[in-house]
Amino acid sequence: MRQSNVAEQYQKLSPASRAWYDRALQLFPNGVTHDSRYLEPYPLYIERAEGSKKWDLEGKEYIDYWSGHGALLLGHNPGVVVDAVRSQVGRGTHLGGCHPLEVRWAELVNSLVPSAEMIRFTSSGTEATMMAIRLARTYTGRKKVLKFAGHFHGWHDQLMSGVHHPFETPPPGILPEVFDATIICPPNDVSALEEVLSSEKDISCIIIEPTGASFGRIPTDKRFLLPLREAADRYGVVLIFDEVISGFRVAPGGAQAYYGVKPDLTALAKILAGGYPGGALVGKRKILELLEIRDDPVWMEERKMPHPGTFNANPVSAAAGIATLHMVATGRPSRIANEMAARLREGMNGVIDAMGLNWCVYGSFSEFCYLIDHDLGDIRAADIDPHDIAYTKLKGAVDPAIAQTLRCGMLLNGVDIPPNGGLTMAAHSDRDIDLTVQAFEKTLRSMRRDSLV
16 A cells, blocks of 8 residues: 555554554454455454444544444444343343244344245345355256346355456355356346346346445446346246345335335345344245255255254344334334435535545445546536446446545544445434545545545
């Protein structure tokens, strides 16, 4: 990373984080426990969080837009969730058996998500999409999976290909046989989709993030989802929506409720468990019933898909999820988060235009995504339509030095945003948004003085 005044000031700000990072380097690859938490010269260490804020080891306050990697919609430590978790912890954290909370949790999910006829809980979103793929293969008897470039569906072998630039190259460790069974299609391209489906007869399923790759960094909407649904029906392919992020965030019923397009299977996680570990797969009864144990040797040998999982429907996660989904069902949390994000995008784009930068901040719901150094000519940032921009530019084309310096600069000014943009929560206030826009302007002016923008 190019050394800048921003980076120097960041190191002066957080000596305690530097000390903990030195210890972490002896234990973790790169000193971090998640790829996206990597930051040069070192990541910030957080001590506590509340509402829309969090505090580092020096006690400095930050407005938070990580939103628990998307798992938080109500904010940090909402009272209803804390009370529910505290009550359950006293009763047991792992009961080694069925419990009423898992039934109540499932009933809430099924009442909100349009495609949910049956449900099976998992421990994470990655597990939910992994289950969806295996069920689709079992149901159809076919082998291959179709996914879209840039879309992320968890880190298991079948779906890690095509996530990052270059999208056509398999990540290290993925077997050639697995890579060959994964077909990567350009996003939002109906003609390419039709060509693949008409020529490949062994496709079991199509999986998509229904708001677009990485929750809208490569946006998708009803214009593609409707023909996608029709194509899946015509070719007898299982359609899977990965609503791990969009579920309960776009709207109480997720993107499928907002767009009015029902998939066959839906993977859920994050907000589902109220900020605690937990995921689920919901969908058509005729597919999910393949998980059933039956007194039929042929069924058990040829059709029954095994599914264990030590922490499936964990009672603490269930308690947090129930408390959260009761709030989600009112529609108020998603509405506020969406409104806050729209205000933030407008304010940031105003700063960009005032400074004459070839940047923009875009999004549709409670997200905001950075587009840095675009080449669309003299056009207002707010008027840029990301659907008109090549997907390879929207994801994977940002100079890491710019992204890292931007994040450090925002931290210096009391705001914590992931490198490519962030997510709002219902806990964010108008004042949070105003302060964030001010921090954005200060950071960009600092970067301009360092000749970085």
